[in-house]
Amino acid sequence: MEHVDYRKFLKKVQKRVVPEIGELLPNFTVGTGKLYDFLRNGLLVIVVSTRCAPCQDALAVLYDYFQMHAVNTVILVDTLEDNMPLFYEAFSVHAEVFYMETEDWKKHFAGVPWATALDRSGVILQSAPFNSLSTLMPVLDSIEKEMIRYDV
Numbered sequence: 001m002e003h004v005d006y007r008k009f010l011k012k013v014q015k016r017v018v019p020e021i022g023e024l025l026p027n028f029t030v031g032t033g034k035l036y037d038f039l040r041n042g043l044l045v046i047v048v049s050t051r052c053a054p055c056q057d058a059l060a061v062l063y064d065y066f067q068m069h070a071v072n073t074v075i076l077v078d079t080l081e082d083n084m085p086l087f088y089e090a091f092s093v094h095a096e097v098f099y100m101e102t103e104d105w106k107k108h109f110a111g112v113p114w115a116t117a118l119d120r121s122g123v124i125l126q127s128a129p130f131n132s133l134s135t136l137m138p139v140l141d142s143i144e145k146e147m148i149r150y151d152v
Contacts, residue, residue, distance in 0.1 A: 018107070018108055018109055018110050019124055019127075020124065020127070021124050021126060021127055022123065022124065023123070023124055024121070024122050024123055024124070025108060025116065025118055025122055025124055026107075026108060028104070028107070028108060030074060030076065030098045030100070031098045035074065038072065038096055039072075039118065039120050039121075039122060040072050040120065040147075041120050041146065041147045041149075042117065042118060042119055042125075042146035042147045043072050043073070043074060043117075043118045043143070044072065044073040044074070044115065044116070044117055044118075044139070044140070044143045045073075045076065045115070045116040045118065046058075046062060046074070046075045046076065046095070046113070046114070046115055047075075047076045047078075047100070047105050047109045047113065047114040047115075047116075048075065048076070048077055048078070048112055048113045048114075049078035049079065049102065049112045050079040050080065050083055051078065051079075054112075054113055054129075054131040055112055055113045055131075057131040057132065058113030058130055058131050059090075059113075061130070061131070061132060061133050062075075062091070063090060064133075065133065065136070065140070066091070066093075066094035066095070069140075070094070071140065071143055071144060072143075073094065073095035073096070074095060074097075074098065075087070075091055075095045075097045075098070076098055076099075076100040076105055077098070077099055077100065078101055078102045078105065078112070079099070081099075084099055109127075110127075111129055112129075113129060113130055113131060114128070114129055115127070115128060115129075115130050115136055115139040115140075117139045117140075117142040117143035117146065118143075119146050125142040125143065126139045126141075126142035126143075
């Protein structure tokens with residue numbers, strides 16, 4: 001008996017092409033504006049989803065960090081509409097918070113939870129997944145150095 005080639009039934013893995021360190025992060029839409037509207041002297045972009053278990057730890061890390069540090073930040077959240085007021089309440093004092101569907105963030109980021117540091121031109125300084133302060137620190141260090149560099 002001849003076996004049917006099972007491989008034709010497997011999904012082909014599609015490698016997403018996302019911007020890397022040293023490249024420009026596209027100026028995509030966030031809310032009613034564009035990402036670059038928030039650049040100033042550097043920008044930390046955080047991408048999280050409530051459908052992601054590691055994101056729970058990442059959000060706790062961010063919340064704790066923001067209690068003692070200020071950094072220009074945009075948080076992009078994939079969640080149910082009912083959850084957005086909770087994100088605004090927890091993070092709007094420290095960051096700009098926007099809803100972004102998974103299909104939209106997949107065009108620009110490799111996964112969630114994800115942190116990206118941009119310079120004032122939109123160039124990626126550092127970009128990495130995180131779920132603890134130690135995995136977030138390299139991204140935070142690069143954005144803080146960029147902001148200090150241009151502070152007057």
